[in-house]
Amino acid sequence: MNPNLNSDCELLLLRQFDPDCRAGAPLPADVAMHLASCDNCRQQWAELRALDQGLKLALTVEPPVELYRAAYRAAVEIDELPVKANKRWLQAGYALLAGVAVAQGLLMSPWTADWPWLAPIGFLAVSAALFVRDLYQETTALPPV
Numbered sequence: 001m002n003p004n005l006n007s008d009c010e011l012l013l014l015r016q017f018d019p020d021c022r023a024g025a026p027l028p029a030d031v032a033m034h035l036a037s038c039d040n041c042r043q044q045w046a047e048l049r050a051l052d053q054g055l056k057l058a059l060t061v062e063p064p065v066e067l068y069r070a071a072y073r074a075a076v077e078i079d080e081l082p083v084k085a086n087k088r089w090l091q092a093g094y095a096l097l098a099g100v101a102v103a104q105g106l107l108m109s110p111w112t113a114d115w116p117w118l119a120p121i122g123f124l125a126v127s128a129a130l131f132v133r134d135l136y137q138e139t140t141a142l143p144p145v
Helices: 007-017 029-037 039-059 065-079 085-108 118-140
Strands: none
Touching: 007 029, 007 039, 029 039, 085 118
């Protein structure tokens, strides 16, 4: 214990660790008033602030550039959805089979047998609609975490 300090001074120096006395913030009125009247506290307050600032500077580490690059590449890879060629072939096959089924149903139906031109239109409409729907669902799906 410093012989030049009384209990008020010790309490004031402990206030340096309170949230309202953090560095860069304006000092509370009671602390400012005491520091204005006490030379020992003002000197120790300044020394503790300088020590704190020096420790913060000593502990500051600049990450290497390779770390920034790796983090950037990882972020870009997360944003890109992987395109799976096999899945696209399955989607196209599913759409084509559904189109063939609709076209065959239109040709075999007694109500549309007189209009054979409906078969290719039905085939194209159903195939395209199913393929586009699958592509839309794939692009709007969230990537796995």
